[in-house]
Amino acid sequence: MKRLALALTCISLLSSCERVKTIAGKVADLKNATTNSSEATIELPDSKIQKIGDAEFKSFISQPGTLNIVDFYADWCAPCKKLSPDLESAVASSGAVKLGKVDIDQSRTIASEVGVDGIPDVRFYIDGKMVHKFIGAIPKSEIDSLIKKYSANLPEVKTPKQTPPDETTGTEPKEILKPMEKDWLPAGMTRK
Structure with a gap:
């Protein structure tokens, strides 16, 4: 009888060990899924706001005709979390910005190349040149005045004039071209 009780105890312990291994495996899978999802691109609220990495940094700051603001941050940084909503709303409500x-944890190369020492580190670029920077969280009113100051002299973005779609063919609108004014004629040609 003791052997039977001992055998049943061993079987129950072995099955509980298998359950623990299964649960541990599922926990590890969840941790991996969480880690992978944090590395994915963050969906940001506005098309004027984007997450950039080492590869996109140079092309982002060099975009002509706009004030390009770069926010160096980390997910664990409390001042970054405080500054982010104010910065994003200021950019969303402004013109050519x-x-x-x-994320300095994922883009360490560019953060060290440009000399980020503390976060949040916010830098203003026009045509690839840094015109202003601040470190730490500042009030939204200051952010608004900085954006207004540095975007004041930027040219307005003009869109080309479009013709309405051709109703007979349904083709897309094309840019209207203005005929070139000329007051010269090729040799041997006369005006009528």
Whole structure:
């Protein structure tokens, strides 16, 4: 009888060990899924705001005709979390301004190349040249005045004039071309 009780105890312990292994495996799978999802691109609220990495940094700051703001941040940084909503709303409500967000934990190369020492580190670029920077969280009113100051002299973005779609063919509108004014004629030609 003791052997039977001992055998049943061993079987129950072995099956509970298998359950623990199964649960541990599922926990590890969930941790991996969480880690992978945090590395994925963050969906940001506005098309003027984008997450950039080492590869996109140079092209982002060099975009002509706009004030390109780069926010160096980290997910664990409390001041970054405080500054982010104010910065994003200021950019979303302004004209020719774009915001690039660089996570320093994922883009260490560019953060060290440009000399980021503390976060949040926010830098203003026009045509690839840094015109202003600040470190730490500042009030939204200051952010608004900085954006207004540095975007004041930027040219307005003009869109080409479009013709309405051709109703007979349904083709897309094309840019209207203005005929070139000329007061010269090729040799041997006369005006009528």
